[in-house]
Amino acid sequence: MNLTQREQQVYDLMITGASQRTIAKIIGFSVRSVKQHSAHIFKKLGVYSTREVVAKHYIGLGYTNENGMPGAELLSKAERRVYDQLITGISRKQMAANIFLSEHTVRFHLRVISQKLGTNSMLEIVIKHYTSGQNTEMKEAA
Structure with missing residues (x-):
């Protein structure tokens, strides 16, 4: 780039x-x-948002965090599906289309996810997902 x-x-x-x-x-x-x-x-x-820039940055560096940020284990199955979409940096509309939910339902889940994880924004969730301490690993370059 x-x-x-x-x-x-x-x-x-x-x-x-x-x-x-x-x-x-x-x-x-x-x-x-x-x-x-x-x-x-x-x-x-x-891309269309700062959230996408951040996600692309960390994904491009090969960062992975399969467990998610601390507290992600408290998420329900439906919330985890939304969380897994969120960390890719896509919009709420795209999330809804990808997991066959309404945008209103996605918004609801995002609000609950933010409360459970103690964050104030979707961007904060993306950043914390990729930078959360010991669970973050670099994929080895092939």
Whole structure:
């Protein structure tokens, strides 16, 4: 992926879960500039959200975490199906289509998952899934 120097700076902060406002403060330019760089990153990666950028980043590095983040064992079967879709970074609409549920049901499960895992956003779940301590392993390159 060919990112400009500024896009790379935004990308590096984006995968940590930093907000656009925080990224702008750290790098030293406007939120509008961060939004423009983010849009370029999305286009180059063929994604539609920061959540997808983060998931692609960790998946591309070969990270795996089959057990999920701490607390994932408390999820019901239906919640785990939604969680497994969520960690790929796809949208709620895509999740619903993939597992044959309504968007309303997916939203409900996501709310319960966030409560059980003690998170505030879907992005936070994705980041914690791939970065949660001892269960995270690197796949060996073939």
